[in-house]
Amino acid sequence: MVPEATGSWPIIGHLHLLAGSQVTHKLLGSMADKFGPIFTIKLGVHRVLVVSSSEMAKECLTTNDRVFASRPKAMATELMGYNYASFGLAPYGAYWRQIRKIVVLELASQHCLQMLADIQVSEVKSSIIDIYRSWERNKVSSEMVMVDMKQWFGNLIVNMVVRMMFGNHFTPGEQNGDQFQKAIKRFLVLLGAFVPSDAIPWLRWFDLGGYEKKMKKTAKEVDVVFNG
Structure with missing residues (x-):
């Protein structure tokens, strides 16, 4: 016991x-x-x-x-994970096992990973070139330029993922790219947030902290970018 x-x-x-x-x-x-x-x-x-x-x-x-x-049910998974259909957040069961087979076979096999390796190398090279061009544009007499590495890594990861999924990427400062990054950041923050109604379900009526409203808005923002 x-x-x-x-x-x-x-x-x-x-x-x-x-x-x-x-x-x-x-x-x-x-x-x-x-x-x-x-x-x-x-x-x-x-x-x-x-x-x-x-x-x-x-x-x-x-x-x-x-x-x-299995994974516990939560408001974030319901509202931002397509009602528990998202593979990474879905509860363990027949559906999850079937999707896992598809993911392993079609996305995560050694052959697929080798095919995608060139994309990763290409995006790293492209991002390094972006840093150099930023230095050329903004250098002063000291020839030193401040680089926001958090944003740089964020752009790199987003471009890798988007290019693997859709075949193209966002250019620096592009509105869709900025919109996507902000939406994904909000998604991850809300995914890790403590929502009172997850622990005490009847509190959902009150939407304490406004989490339900925020999650529905973020889910729509992510959908808009993907649909675009």
Whole structure:
């Protein structure tokens, strides 16, 4: 029997502990010192298993991997993942296994990866040329130019993905490219956000934090770029 951590409150469970100033992984680490390498906590209506040792992790991810193979349902996956149809976010089951077969065969096989390798090399070269041209345009007497590497890597990754998927890429400063990057950034931020109604479903009526509105808007923005 896996022990449950003490300190659970009615309805919200241990959520009040996560609202403190201590970062989550340190909080769970201190709880592991008290309750052992495996214990459970309650996040609203959901019971969550916490493991904090390599032996326990191996037990969960190899020996009993099928038990832990699925993904929890969440508002973000529903609204931005095409109602759980997105392969990377879909729950484990017959649908996921079928899509995985298609992805492995058509997208991730060694032959496909070799075919796409030239695109990766080409985009890196193109991005380096963009840096050089930026230096030529903006250099001053010191011949030094500030380069936003975060934006540079963002452009590089977006262009790789878009070219692999659609055969073309965005030029620096292109409106569609900027729109796509902003939409993807919002998508990833919302995907990792804590949504109260994921833990306590009846709170969805109130849309605390406006997450449902933001997710629906972001899903439409991503669709617009892809359709274009």
